[in-house]
Amino acid sequence: MNTLGFAKTSRDTVYSNESNTDTVRVNIFICNTHSSAVDCNVSFSSDNGVSKSAGMPIYNKSMSAGECKEFLNLTVNPKQLITALAGTADKISIKVDEV
Numbered sequence: 001m002n003t004l005g006f007a008k009t010s011r012d013t014v015y016s017n018e019s020n021t022d023t024v025r026v027n028i029f030i031c032n033t034h035s036s037a038v039d040c041n042v043s044f045s046s047d048n049g050v051s052k053s054a055g056m057p058i059y060n061k062s063m064s065a066g067e068c069k070e071f072l073n074l075t076v077n078p079k080q081l082i083t084a085l086a087g088t089a090d091k092i093s094i095k096v097d098e099v
Contacts, residue, residue: 005096015096025099032063034091045081
């Protein structure tokens with residue numbers, strides 16, 4: 001599997017499909033690497049990559065210490081971003097792999 005993006009940050013673009021004219025199929029893995037529960041807000045962008053505003057949420061909940069979630073076979077449209085939004089703790093690890 002080819003890793004397309006990785007972030008461990010409070011606000012960042014994890015993956016951008018801005019330069020592609022085709023949809024991309026991805027698997028997303030989100031883990032809380034902190035010793036306590038933290039908030040996590042990972043979303044697709046709402047406006048084709050123009051900003052990091054929230055579009056369709058991928059995951060928007062609190063995560064327990066050490067908890068991981070996986071989201072398989074998602075479609076990223078052309079010019080769309082996958083972003084960790086403000087409020088996401090800097091202890092959240094997010095990885096995007098090509099399907």
